[in-house]
Amino acid sequence: MQQPQPAERPSSFTAAGFRRGARAGLALTIGLMPFGLVVGMAADARGLSLLEALLMCGLVFAGTAQLVALQLWTDPAPILAATLAAFVINLRLAPMGAALAPVLDRVQGIRLWGSLAVLVDNSFALAIAEMRAGRRDAAFLAGASLTMWANWMVMCGVGHVFGAAVRLPPGHPVFFASVAALASILVPLWRGRADLLPWGLAGVLALAAHGLGLGPPWPVLIGALGGAAAGAAMDGRRARA
Amino acid sequence: MMLRWDVLAAILGMALATFLCRAGGYAILRVTRPPPFVQAMLQHLPGAIFVAFLAPALAQEGWPACVAGAAALITQARIGRMALSILVGVAVLWLLRAALGTP
Numbered sequence: 001m002q003q004p005q006p007a008e009r010p011s012s013f014t015a016a017g018f019r020r021g022a023r024a025g026l027a028l029t030i031g032l033m034p035f036g037l038v039v040g041m042a043a044d045a046r047g048l049s050l051l052e053a054l055l056m057c058g059l060v061f062a063g064t065a066q067l068v069a070l071q072l073w074t075d076p077a078p079i080l081a082a083t084l085a086a087f088v089i090n091l092r093l094a095p096m097g098a099a100l101a102p103v104l105d106r107v108q109g110i111r112l113w114g115s116l117a118v119l120v121d122n123s124f125a126l127a128i129a130e131m132r133a134g135r136r137d138a139a140f141l142a143g144a145s146l147t148m149w150a151n152w153m154v155m156c157g158v159g160h161v162f163g164a165a166v167r168l169p170p171g172h173p174v175f176f177a178s179v180a181a182l183a184s185i186l187v188p189l190w191r192g193r194a195d196l197l198p199w200g201l202a203g204v205l206a207l208a209a210h211g212l213g214l215g216p217p218w219p220v221l222i223g224a225l226g227g228a229a230a231g232a233a234m235d236g237r238r239a240r241a
Numbered sequence: 242m243m244l245r246w247d248v249l250a251a252i253l254g255m256a257l258a259t260f261l262c263r264a265g266g267y268a269i270l271r272v273t274r275p276p277p278f279v280q281a282m283l284q285h286l287p288g289a290i291f292v293a294f295l296a297p298a299l300a301q302e303g304w305p306a307c308v309a310g311a312a313a314l315i316t317q318a319r320i321g322r323m324a325l326s327i328l329v330g331v332a333v334l335w336l337l338r339a340a341l342g343t344p
């Protein structure tokens with residue numbers, strides 16, 4: 001009887017994939033720079049030391065959650081409230097990991113859980129576009145995420161140290177960079193006409209939730225789940241027809 | 242450099258909660274085979290998430306931000322360089338605000 005050969009499929013975690021991801025991530029870091037600056041400044045304003053600010057940025061690595069937690073910061077630190085805020089706001093990351101399963105299923109151990117540990121919205125978008133292009137190298141996600149992580153650490157540190165000196169007003173156009181990044185991310189995610197209904201509904205639902213005065217993460221969660229459900233219903237009807 | 246225990250505890254709590262979110266969705270998917278509807282939803286989720294992020298952010302900032310967002314999107318569709326698209330978006334908003342005389 002012949003022994004089954006070890007699977008000879010192309011490696012699922014390559015240095016080349018990591019470099020590709022890092023390059024793609026680097027282009028997006030410019031959108032995250034002002035955001036990191038703001039978080040560093042907020043941490044300084046709340047009395048966190050540089051070490052504490054960097055620990056938070058490095059271990060949490062989630063801008064909106066950090067900003068919200070810092071807004072409700074107290075002395076002594078609000079352990080439970082900050083933890084809960086991080087959990088609720090970052091719930092949106094849970095379906096992202098699931099959506100990347102075709103890529104992540106091919107790796108294990110530190111490559112799998114480590115890649116998930118640094119997953120962020122922007123690296124997720126890049127990895128989905130890469131996956132849809134037929135490339136299944138999990139190192140792409142790790143490369144993109146770690147590039148953004150390094151940028152995040154630097155900008156939080158700069159914001160903490162120089163924030164008081166720079167003093168940009170909150171509505172400054174520079175802070176539009178993170179929104180402009182979201183707008184340009186939509187381009188590689190667009191697959192065609194069939195995306196129109198789920199995307200449109202996602203926008204309408206998010207606007208409605210926002211208009212009702214719901215804060216983060218609810219507009220995003222309601223819009224994303226509602227739009228995706230509409231898309232899934234549409235697929236189901238097409239399959240039956 | 243100072244590291245207070247209560248601050249460290251809050252940071253570790255946030256880090257743990259965030260890791261559970263990041264890894265949890267995939268971990269659940271790995272042990273249970275989700276129904277076809279949920280799998281179809283996951284295919285549609287990426288675009289929907291970013292539209293749902295973007296719409297309230299633009300609405301809050303008013304029409305100049307919508308124009309700037311559109312400029313970033315068109316630049317990305319035409320040229321395909323994200324760093325450039327982001328810069329164009331910021332520049333358009335900056336110019337519009339300057340032209341309108343709003344800070």
